[in-house]
Amino acid sequence: MIDTPLLQSLHLPEDIPGLSLPLKQALAQELRDTIIRVVTKNGGHLAPSLGVVELTIALLSCFDPARDPIVWDVGHQSYPWKILTDRADRFDTLRRYGGISGFPNRSESPYDYFGVGHASTSISAALGMATARDLKGGKEHVVAVIGDGALSGGMALEALNQAGGMGHRFIVILNDNKMSISENTGALSRFLSRNLSHSTVMHIKQHVAKVLSRLPRGESIVDIIRKGEVSFKSFFTPGVLFEAFQFNYIGPINGHDIAQLERHLEAAKQLDMPVLLHSRTRKGKGHAPAENDPEHFHGISASVPDEISTPPQPNGWKPSGPGFSQAFGSELCDLAEKNPRIFAITAAMPDGTGLQEFHARFPERFADVGICEEHAVTFAAGMASRGFHPVVAIYSTFMQRAYDQIIHDVCLQNLPVTLCLDRAGLVGEDGPTHHGAFDLSWLRTVPNLSLAAPRDEETLRSALSLAVSMNGPVALRYPRGSGRRLDASHSKFASALEPRQDRYPLPGHGELLLRGNTKICIMAAGQRAVPCAEAALLVAEKTGLLASVFDACWVKPLPEEQILALAAESDALLLVEENSLLGGFSSAVLELLADHDRLRHLRIRRLGLPDRFIAHGPVRRLRADVGLNVAGIASALKELLPVSDASER
Numbered sequence: 001m002i003d004t005p006l007l008q009s010l011h012l013p014e015d016i017p018g019l020s021l022p023l024k025q026a027l028a029q030e031l032r033d034t035i036i037r038v039v040t041k042n043g044g045h046l047a048p049s050l051g052v053v054e055l056t057i058a059l060l061s062c063f064d065p066a067r068d069p070i071v072w073d074v075g076h077q078s079y080p081w082k083i084l085t086d087r088a089d090r091f092d093t094l095r096r097y098g099g100i101s102g103f104p105n106r107s108e109s110p111y112d113y114f115g116v117g118h119a120s121t122s123i124s125a126a127l128g129m130a131t132a133r134d135l136k137g138g139k140e141h142v143v144a145v146i147g148d149g150a151l152s153g154g155m156a157l158e159a160l161n162q163a164g165g166m167g168h169r170f171i172v173i174l175n176d177n178k179m180s181i182s183e184n185t186g187a188l189s190r191f192l193s194r195n196l197s198h199s200t201v202m203h204i205k206q207h208v209a210k211v212l213s214r215l216p217r218g219e220s221i222v223d224i225i226r227k228g229e230v231s232f233k234s235f236f237t238p239g240v241l242f243e244a245f246q247f248n249y250i251g252p253i254n255g256h257d258i259a260q261l262e263r264h265l266e267a268a269k270q271l272d273m274p275v276l277l278h279s280r281t282r283k284g285k286g287h288a289p290a291e292n293d294p295e296h297f298h299g300i301s302a303s304v305p306d307e308i309s310t311p312p313q314p315n316g317w318k319p320s321g322p323g324f325s326q327a328f329g330s331e332l333c334d335l336a337e338k339n340p341r342i343f344a345i346t347a348a349m350p351d352g353t354g355l356q357e358f359h360a361r362f363p364e365r366f367a368d369v370g371i372c373e374e375h376a377v378t379f380a381a382g383m384a385s386r387g388f389h390p391v392v393a394i395y396s397t398f399m400q401r402a403y404d405q406i407i408h409d410v411c412l413q414n415l416p417v418t419l420c421l422d423r424a425g426l427v428g429e430d431g432p433t434h435h436g437a438f439d440l441s442w443l444r445t446v447p448n449l450s451l452a453a454p455r456d457e458e459t460l461r462s463a464l465s466l467a468v469s470m471n472g473p474v475a476l477r478y479p480r481g482s483g484r485r486l487d488a489s490h491s492k493f494a495s496a497l498e499p500r501q502d503r504y505p506l507p508g509h510g511e512l513l514l515r516g517n518t519k520i521c522i523m524a525a526g527q528r529a530v531p532c533a534e535a536a537l538l539v540a541e542k543t544g545l546l547a548s549v550f551d552a553c554w555v556k557p558l559p560e561e562q563i564l565a566l567a568a569e570s571d572a573l574l575l576v577e578e579n580s581l582l583g584g585f586s587s588a589v590l591e592l593l594a595d596h597d598r599l600r601h602l603r604i605r606r607l608g609l610p611d612r613f614i615a616h617g618p619v620r621r622l623r624a625d626v627g628l629n630v631a632g633i634a635s636a637l638k639e640l641l642p643v644s645d646a647s648e649r
Helices: 005-009 021-042 046-050 053-062 079-093 122-136 154-166 187-192 199-213 218-234 239-244 258-269 288-292 324-338 356-361 373-384 396-411 439-443 457-467 526-543 560-568 585-595 619-625 630-639 643-648
Strands: 070-072 143-147 170-176 248-254 274-280 342-346 366-368 389-395 418-422 450-452 474-477 511-514 520-524 548-551 554-556 572-580 603-609
Touching: 005 021, 005 079, 021 046, 021 053, 021 079, 021 258, 046 288, 053 079, 053 143, 053 170, 053 258, 070 122, 122 143, 122 154, 122 170, 154 170, 170 258, 239 248, 239 274, 248 258, 258 274, 324 342, 324 356, 324 418, 324 457, 342 373, 356 366, 373 389, 373 396, 389 396, 396 418, 396 439, 418 457, 439 474, 439 554, 439 572, 450 457, 457 474, 511 526, 520 526, 520 560, 520 630, 526 548, 526 572, 526 630, 548 560, 554 585, 560 585, 572 585, 572 630, 585 603, 603 630, 619 630
Parallel strands: 070 143, 143 170, 170 274, 248 274, 342 366, 342 389, 389 418, 418 474, 450 474, 520 548, 520 572, 572 603
Antiparallel strands: 450 554, 511 548
């Protein structure tokens, strides 16, 4: 256990303003030690939080967090804030099941003024708070802290534009660490990073000053030049950009110098207008591995599993491949080798989506647009209109931001764009802001769009190959991590397994995985299909009654003929999906059955995500909570067994 005597002795956050500068610097070190210890054990966003330790201390020194809203963007940088705002004693539970969230959360603490998890929201939210304050005649300060690349998002720029026009008093702090998750891209990032203090320029300036100083009135000339340099330099620093938005620009300043931060924050508090304080920080500050590789240490996995939250895997479970993201990236490279029209696009997630190899091999056919999901999709539509086939890889939770662009710019024009939604379903410790819980529901409402849910890495490869050959919009949704390979070799029902299809079924066709001996059929969409087969075999071993298992493969268009045929020969259906039950796969099946008057005499049970936001925790524990693991599926299946077999339940 790392010793943190100062942190343990303080009454937080009230005691921070009264600390001397040396004590604040000591506190910064204890904060870093605590964050490194907990995050390397529990997993989480290490490098971003290490970079804002001094900034957090300065904010709590200059503002009253019980009165002045501090709004953090994304939330990647919020760990020091959590520790110093009355959660130090619970920080060991960070991201653990039942513990504190990895992101600001209004229900967790009164000091978390706005819940976040998606980027570029802080300025809009803070402007709303400042507007409400002025309408009510309040005096509190409002501060937005934006960084980690979030300023590249269009929403942040829209908010800056509105804020400058409205003129309300509030402060935006730009935590400029030159990174989002991967290194920032685009003109705005380059502009923010400009620096006229290069060593060569400094040497020239020093030499000219020495020469002029020897001339009559030379010192006066040097002084005039220095004053002119300040004015001239403003045209080449970010100040000119933010002042165009009608912000009073301060900076750039050293974001690791507490005294300098406090001095400028106090100055910003005196201005009755929008202020932007530009703070330059180093992502991963104080932890050499994170400083040297901030991309790798942006978010790290837990080193010690939670034994209570991580039950053992069922017998026979085997990973089906290297992981969905890696399989996607590898297959896309293979396809691009043969098809020069393929172009890959991502939004600040080249590594997370598996596109590192594609970027290295086909740099001219790759674009990382930054945290701009809407732009990514319309950019893809533009390329598709000129003969290319763009593949847009964005996490499911972030693709929600591009819903309008998917409808209006891609599908309305029926353009050949493949949308790849990584992290579909439950994602684990990142929690409700990151679960891909809704994509089946909102995507299946869009005309012209075909929507597939591959169940493992092999079917993802095949589905991707099919998608890029189609002359219209296609969406593929797949989960985080590895799929499952069904091993029924030791089961007495092994002969019930249907031969695996060589290619992904065409739209409107699914795949029967198990041919049962009962009038019960389990229908699944995507990566829950194999656990459904495992559950069917588990129940059959105990009862002798084997349900059929059908992988729909396509949620839109549904495999209508197969579903209707299976329903006609069944007395009961179990519909399973890792998506919201509202409007998802099972809703689509029920609509189909209702439209064809096939609901009579059918007993139907649905398993999926309930109508609530699912908390953070290990994926296996969360699936168990909502009945989407093998045991939960088996339990639901037993309820559909014939009454005569009740003794076996």
